[in-house]
Every structure is written in C-alpha cells, then in structure tokens.
Amino acid sequence: MIVLVGLNHKTAPLAVRERLFAGCQDLADLPADLLSQGGVREAMYLSTCNRVELLASVEEDSGAETALTDYLARRGALRREEAESCLFLYRDEEAIRHLFRVTSSLDSLVMGEAQILGQVKDAYRQALAKNATGVALNRLLHRAFRTAKRVRTETGIAANPVSVSFAAVELAKKIFGTLAGKKLLVIGAGEMAELTCTHLIGNGAEEITVANRSAAQGTALAEKFHGRAVSLTALDEALGDADIVISSTGAPSYIVTEAMASRCLRKRKNRLLFFIDIAVPRDIDPAVDALENVFLYNIDDLQGIVDENIKNRRREALRAEAIVTEEVANYLNWLRELEAVPTIVSLRSKADGIVRRELEKAGYWLTGLPEGDREKVEALVHGIVNKILHAPMAVMKEESAEFASQDIVAAARQLFRLDD
C-alpha cells in the first residue's frame, strides 16, 4: 500500500512548518530511520519551504501509517492537537494523486512554478542513494515526473508570468527581443525596483545606472549590480542612454515629464524606450505613453497582466487535473498487476498458450503416433512445463503471504514478458 503523510502551506501555519522543516534538516539517516518503522518497505521524504511530506510503500494492516504520522509529529515536536489539525494522511489512490499534483505544481503556492519538480527529483535521488526505494516507489516517482512533464508541455499552466517583476521582464522581451546588452536606469532605490532589476539582469540586461535622491542609497544599489549612481539632476542625460527605465521613488509629483521624455527621444534617435513605473503615486507622466516608440506600464497595468495570467493558469489547471487522473489510473493498473495472483494466472495462461501452439506445430508427426503414445507425449510436455513453473509460482505465493511479493512479481513479469 502507498501512503503519504505530511503537512503543507494549506494545512499548517508557518510556525509549525518551520519546526518540522528544522526537525527534518541535515538528517542523513532519515531514509534509514523511516525504513526502521514497522511495516515500511520503501520510503522517501520531501522537505521544502512549503511542505514536509513522507511517501512510503507499506505493508497492509501493519500500523505503518500511524508509525509514520507519529514519527513526523516527533520530528517536528508537534503537540497532539497540532498533529491532528496539521498533518494529513493519504492512502493509495489519494496518495498517488497528491504526489502527482505536487510534482506537477498543482498543489504549489504559486501554481505552475517550476521549482517543485526539481525538489521532488532531489528528494528521490537522496532516497535512491540510501537504497530506501524499491520497485513501487521507483515506478511511482518516474510516473510522477512523467505526469509533471505532460502537464508542462500539454497545458499552459507555466506559460505566463504570475509576478509583477516577471511580467515586466516578459514585456521587455516583447519590445526588445533579447535583453542582452540593454541598458537599465533605476530611479529610486525601492525593494520592488531592485527585484525587477534582478530579473532583468538575470535575462541579460547590462549597464545599470541608479538615479536616487539619497546618494548613499543610490550608490549602495548601484554597487550591488556593478553599476553607477547618478543624482536626480542628471536624469535627462541618463534617460538618453537607457533602454529600460524602472521607477519607484516616493516623490509626490512626476519625476519624468513628457517634455523630458520627448527630449531624450530626440537624443536617442527614437530608439525604443520602456518605462516601468511601479511607484504610487506615479513617477512618470502618463502622457509619456502617447509618444511614439515609448512604452509605459504602471503597477496597475502590470498587476492586470498578472491577474489575467493567474486566471489562465486556473483554466489550464483543469486540463492538468485530467492528465493527473489519467496517470493515476495508469499507475494503479500497473500496481494491481503487481499482486501475486493475477501474475500467477498470467504466467499459467502464457505457458499453456505456448504448449498449445507448439503441440499444434508438431501436429503433423504427432498424428503419425498411436493415440496412446500421443497422449503420453502431451502429458510429458505439460509435466515439464508444470515442473519449471512450480518454483517461481510457489515463491510468489509464499512472498505474497509475507506482504513482500512486489519485487519478485515485478521481476517475474519482466522475465516472462507478461506485460508485452
């Protein structure tokens, strides 16, 4: 049975998540620790800033679920009521669905973010390195990665940015194509401007100039990005050189007027200019937007893009859920086949089929034998096949009684090509 125990940003407050995160940090022996819990056959743990989850393949009715829940509560020093209200426990289909949703970023705080897939892959690698996974979890995780890939390629869940700064970067790319070599001018040294600046530089923008009222703050920000600081009085000149202007001062009136923008356009021979005004009240005169080859987006415009993209992601999430449902069904089918009885039946029927076909092929000379001899030959063939199959079938039955047949059944299915 597959079980998943844990908590995440939806079920637990930050303080509880922090405690559990700390409890599961730097524990090289964690996979081994999990396997030592009664009834746990395979296990891995996933720990990110938004979730701590244990995934395990356990024996039925072994009490492993309770053991894992208690283990997690102990690790996070959770009180009984905290554990009851924050921890969730999913079994089989629910657990598989949850894992597939997590890996596909459908359960993330920012739906569609790409980071979670890498985090699950890292967690799996760690468990693999400690030999804590087996046939069930290996297959499950590969299915989860495949599901995530399908969701990313077949839906638009990760297509559009859902943060103001990324929306600004995307817009800049639609104006300039590539941001490589583009010059940035940052007016004001606000946090949001800094974040947008970081994303733009991450996408290739270069040569940062910071224009700020306070020289010290401006210089500090400029140094951070290996740029140069200028005073606000030199803004006219700085505007002439820049391609992208990010403004976020606390000034009560416009810092960049239409006349300034017109002047700088002449100087720059009408090269495209993108203003990102994230200040409230606004720093850049809205009339600037009417100028040719100038594009002005304020915080509301950018937030509007983000809101629209979030709506799109929600729409795409419905399609993603359908993919998850399909993949869960696929995995469950495979899991059911791992039970011993259907495999024994398949093996028996495959062997009978082979015997029947071979006897039919040999029909031309078998018919030449007296009827008594023919029956003896057929009995001999059946006998040999039964003897060969006896041992593998007996082992599968014995292991099945011990709740440990999955590895052997998987091997038998592969060796005898029962899935072809």
Added chain:
Amino acid sequence: MTDLEFLLFVPACVCVGAATGGYLLSLIVKKVQVARVSTWILTAGFAFLTLGLILAAFSAQGWGGFGSRHLLSVYAWAVSGLYLALQFKTRTRVLGAFIAPVILVFLIVAAGQGSEKNLIPPAWQGWLTVAHLVLAIAGEALFVLASAAGAMFILQNRLIKHKKTGSMIRFLPSLSDLDRINHIGLLGGFVLLTLGMVGGSVYAAFVWEGTWASDPKVIWTFAVWAVYGILLHQRLAIGWRGVRMAVLSGTVFLLFAVSALVIRFCLPTIHSFI
C-alpha cells in the same frame, strides 16, 4: 511550360497554399508550432519552385523562352527564398502569416497567365537585362518583406500600447526584431533596386540605344526609389523608425505595386513583358 515544369509548379502552388493556410491558422490558434510546420511546408514549396525554374532555364532557348508566368514565379521564388533565409537569422516564423499570402497571390496570378513565350524582344536578351530583371525583382521582394514586417510591427505596437497583453502579444515577434527586418528589407531592397536600375539604364543607354527615359515605368520606379532613399536617410540621420517607418514603407510599397499594375495594363510602356 513543359509537362515536367507543370508537374513542379502545381505542388509548389499546393505547398504555398497549405503554408498560407497554416500560417493564418497559427494566428488564430496562437501556436508557434503551427507556424513552424507551415515554414517547412513553405520550404518544400520553395524547393519545387526552384526546381521548376531551373528546369525552365534549361529548357528555354535563351532568355526568350521565359514568359509572364515564369517571371511571376521568379517573384514568388525571390520573396519565399528571402523570407526563408531570414528565418535562419531571426526565427520570426509568425511573419509568414503576412508573407505567404503575397507569395500565393504571385503564384495564382502566374497560374492565370497564358503560356506565351518570347515576351522579351529578342534584341533585348542579354546578360545585362537578366541582371536588371533579377536585381529589380530581388529588391522588390525585399520591399515585400519590409512591408510585411512593418504591418506586423504596427499590430504588435498597438497591442503593447493598449495593454492588450493576451496570448496574441506573446505569439507575435518582438518589436525590435520586426523593426530590424523592416530596416534590412528597405536597405537591401534599395541597394538591389539601385543596382537593377543602373543595369537597365546602362543597357538601354549603351546597347539598346532606344527611348527609355520617358517610359512611365522608368519614371515611376525612379520616383519610388527616391522616396525609399529619403526614408532610409531619415532613419539613419534622424532616427525615423518604429510605427512611422512601418506606415511609410508600407504606403510607398502599396503605391509602387498599384502603379506597377496601372502602368502595365493602362499605359504604353517598354516594360510590358512583365
């Protein structure tokens, strides 16, 4: 047109038609993948056109074996070839939605032409007239590219200006790329047209020695060439670019195309073979 040429011309038309449909569909569904497939189909169409023209060149006995259908095919071939060459550089596949219909129109008009040959008077058939025609056609093909990029620039600019940041804005190429294609088209087209005009003038003045300076086609082409020259000068000297350049270059090209048709069908001209 021989049977074999016809066998190559038909699949070329089918491919360009399919590519046009694909590009227009890509605009509706807003999937670059559809535009990408259309580019491959257009490449196949270009290959058929190339083979057909090579065959025509071999089967024609001199330049005189070329008829209107061939010359219009050369236009279609030049536009598609230059567009595909540009694809390797800029990867703005969606631009095909504006280019492929133009190529298709050239081919449809070509298909409607009779199969007359020897339209170019034998006295004019020489390497200088070939150079004059090829350079002028290539130059005009680049003006087609410039106009298409300009039209797409106007559309994308409007979307960004009006904050219509839906899926169309993401689908269309960036303003910078479109402006660059517009500029390359104008600059390249101007240079090739200049060389073509020089070739034609030299031939007419020194070899043919007939009356050519008062030909309406010559006068009008010279006027258009001068306007393109002014546009390029304004761009390089005072930075006319973006919407202004897109609108002006598109308008000049439209005037050029309409005037070419008017001159061809309504006025007496020594260029009546094309």
